[in-house]
Each structure stands twice: as structure tokens, then as C-alpha cells.
Amino acid sequence: MSWFNCKVSYEKLVVESGKMRKVSEVYLVNAEDFTEVETLMAKFLKGRGPYVVDSVSKIRLYELFLDNKSERYYxxxxxxxxxDEKAGVEKRKYEQVFVQADDIDLALKSLHKGMKYTLGDYEVAAVVETDCIDIVK
Incomplete structure (x- = not known):
């Protein structure tokens, strides 16, 4: 299975004003290919009315740490x-990890907790909040 970013847009009712407004949302989708992404999104968005898949892009994820309570993804x-024993220098291979947490501090804490069984040394180069709304499997 692979991971994809899927951006969709549709009309959504704004409760405060009672008016319809066009919104764009990004989802992280676990699928075999682009066709399956579209199929999964059709099931996920069923009942929300007409929608448009604006973009689908494949992403590489090393790991995904979920707490299933938070609404934010980092x-x-x-x-x-x-x-590198020949050159006698340290090398770094960078990977992306998605973490679900309420804030950046908790995201960093969850990342370290999830990585505690990693055999090698690692360093955190960046932690950025994403615009992902939900995960679709």
C-alpha cells in the first residue's frame, strides 16, 4: 500500500451563517494506486453532495503515529x-513521519515515543502542521 495526498473541493453548509460555501480539504489516503484513491474518496464523501478531486499526489511516509483523538496532523x-566508515563522516537519510496530535509539543513527544524502539540514532529536522483533515483507508 502507498500513501497519497488527496485534495477535494465541495460546497459545505456553514452553520453560523446558514449559507453554502465552497471548501477545499486535504486527506491522507492509504491505497494501491490513484484509481483506488478516487474510489475510497467517493465512499468517504458519499452524502456530502457533488465534489471535485482537485489533485492526488503520492507521498513517501516512513511511519504514521496516530492517537485517534486529535484533529491535527503534523x-x-x-x-x-x-x-560512512570509508569517509569517516556521519550521513543522514531523511524520511517523513506523520503524527496526529493536538499541538506541536505533543506531536514531538508522540514522535519520540513512537521512535523509541528505533535501533539507530535519529534527529528531528522539522515538525510542521499539515492541512490534512483526516485519514482515509
Whole structure:
């Protein structure tokens, strides 16, 4: 299975004003291919009315740490540190990790908790809140 970012737009009722407004939302989708992404999104968005899939892009994820309570998702850039014995220098291979958390501090804490069984050394290069609304599997 692969991970995809899927951006969709549709008309949504704004409760405060009682008016319809066009919204764009981004979802993280676990699927085999682009066709399956569209199929899963059709099931997920059923009942919301007409929608348009604006874009689908494949992304590489090393790991996904979910708490199933938070509504925010953070993308963490993690560098795995290895030693190049020939050159005698440290090298870093960077990977993306998605973390679900209420704020950036909790995201970092969840990342470290999830990575505690990692055999090699790593460093966190960046933690950024994403515009992802939900995960679709």
C-alpha cells in the first residue's frame, strides 16, 4: 500500500451563517494506486453532495503515529544517522513521519515515543502542521 495526498473541493453548509460555501480539504489516503484513491474518496464523501478531486499526489511516509483523538496532523522530517566508515563522516537519510496530535509539543513527544524502539540514532529536522483533515483507508 502507498500513501497519497488527496485534495477535494465541495460546497459545505456553514452553520453560523446558514449559507453554502465552497471548501477545499486535504486527506491522507492509504491505497494501491490513484484509481483506488478516487474510489475510497467517493465512499468517504458519499452524502456530502457533488465534489471535485482537485489533485492526488503520492507521498513517501516512513511511519504514521496516530492517537485517534486529535484533529491535527503534523509532518515530521526525521534524519537517520549512519556512519560512512570509508569517509569517516556521519550521513543522514531523511524520511517523513506523520503524527496526529493536538499541538506541536505533543506531536514531538508522540514522535519520540513512537521512535523509541528505533535501533539507530535519529534527529528531528522539522515538525510542521499539515492541512490534512483526516485519514482515509
Amino acid at each position: 509532518k515530521c522530517k526525521v534524519g537517520f544517522i549512519t556512519l
